[in-house]
Amino acid sequence: MTTSDSTTGSVDHGVDLDALTERVNRAFDQTVSELKSLVAIPGIAWEAFDVAELARSAEAVAALVRSTGMDDVQILSVKTAEGVPGAPAVVGRRPAQPGKPTILLYAHHDVQPPGDLDLWETQPFEATEIDGRLFGRGAADDKAGIMVHIASLRAVLDAVEDFGVGVTYFFEGEEEAGSPSFRPFLEQHRDLLAADVIVVADSSNWKVGVPALTTSLRGMVGAVIDVRVLDHAVHSGMFGGPVLDAPTLAARLIASFHDAEGNVAVKGLLARDTEPVDYPEADFRADSSVLESVRLAGSGALADRLWNKPALSVIGIDVPSVAVSSNTLQPSARLKISVRLAPGQDPQAAADALQRHVEAQDLFGAHVAFTAVEQGNAFSTDTSAAAARASLWSLEAAWGVKPVETGIGGSIPFIADLLELYPQAQILVTGVEDPDSRAHSANESLHLEDFRKAILAEALLLARLDAEGLQ
Ligand SMILES: [Zn+2]
The missing domain is CATH 3.40.630.10 (Zn peptidases)
Known part of the structure; x- marks a missing residue:
């Protein structure tokens, strides 16, 4: 009219x-x-x-x-x-x-x-x-x-x-x-x-x-994951070899979160289909300060990777710091991860999918405890x-x-x-x-x-x- x-x-x-x-x-x-x-x-x-x-x-x-x-x-x-x-x-x-x-x-x-x-x-x-x-x-x-x-x-x-x-x-x-x-x-x-x-x-x-x-706006879930492999710390010279330390096992878990291209590889985390928006890679590089040699992770349009797909980041790791490190096999490690969710994904369903993924990984039988800590729609x-x-x-x-x-x-x-x-x-x-x-x-x-x-x-x-x- x-x-x-x-x-x-x-x-x-x-x-x-x-x-x-x-x-x-x-x-x-x-x-x-x-x-x-x-x-x-x-x-x-x-x-x-x-x-x-x-x-x-x-x-x-x-x-x-x-x-x-x-x-x-x-x-x-x-x-x-x-x-x-x-x-x-x-x-x-x-x-x-x-x-x-x-x-x-x-x-x-x-x-x-x-x-x-x-x-x-x-x-x-x-x-x-x-x-x-x-x-x-x-x-x-x-x-x-x-x-x-x-x-x-x-x-x-x-x-x-x-x-x-x-x-x-x-x-x-x-x-x-x-x-x-x-x-x-x-x-x-x-x-x-x-x-x-x-x-x-x-x-x-x-x-x-x-x-x-x-x-x-993307939603989010956070989780804390504890990995435990030994009852207590032991000498890495005496016991290293047959037992992988907890930080190494935690790193294997972390590596399972993305595929070779850098896409999130957790089944059940959804992406959303929308009209494509052009976000020039040069702008993103300038805005994010990513180093010039770094390849960008994930596939699909850049704007979709930022707005319509999940993103998983490790935001904290509890292991001994380098300053206090000694030659011991670390019995446990703790991670905090933060996952951004595509619009439309239910945070509880996402937390459940994440937990299933974590529990399905083969970490040599180490004890893995998953705790969802925060959610946002x-x-x-x-x-x-x-x-x-x-x-x-x-x-x-x-x-x-x-x-x-x-x-x-x-x-x-x-x-x-x-x-x-x-x-x-x-x-x-x-x-x-x-x-x-x-x-x-x-x-x-x-x-x-x-x-x-x-x-x-x-x-x-x-x-x-x-x-x-x-x-
Ligand atoms: Zn403001």
């Missing part, structure tokens, strides 16, 4: 594109200057930093939320499971009109520490514009996410008559510290944050000028659902370029929590970063033109949800 005429400009899905573009553009200088003010507050949720700055950051964000016309605005903090007070989160609410959906807009106002100041070419907490990019700690991650949510709602309220979608802002203050009170926060404020659609604006676009919707967006369709449409309309549906090889733990507490909600993972943003590093920056488009895309999404609901 696309119509256009000379008086209203182009209307698509009940959304007046020109009116919203005009509102976003008109307010853009102000939006950037508000972002600069946020960057000036070093709110860092790590113990070594001043908590007063986090409180000041929450106050500044709450003021921005109030400036959209919301009057239900609170700064809330909840204790972690260990009883430690969590960082202040800002929650603002605008109730939905009857029959209209509610959308939860998430971002975080805390930032990473600046790190080594000598590596910065500008002051980290003094946002500085250079060649179309805004430099500063949090300029991208994730204060720009907050400003996308604020500026998009302002534009919609200005351009759309009787806008009826419910909007809840949830700006957490401890994401960079691992969100220690996120889960108890959701549990205590479950009703306050309940929504039909959740937008998490904390990810990356594909590259400058090309938007992305992050549609999958994978995430994948149902791109045929209304919210995802609307989001992909809005990104394409704002950028004029088809969005890439990207995955992330890791997991975002709080997304698993959101899925668990709000199983009915459609979750959209969007973002303002690009591969040059250097979130967490020195010289973090935001591409301002893409920032403007991200605001427009979200304004279009809000307007379309108002016009069409979640059909």
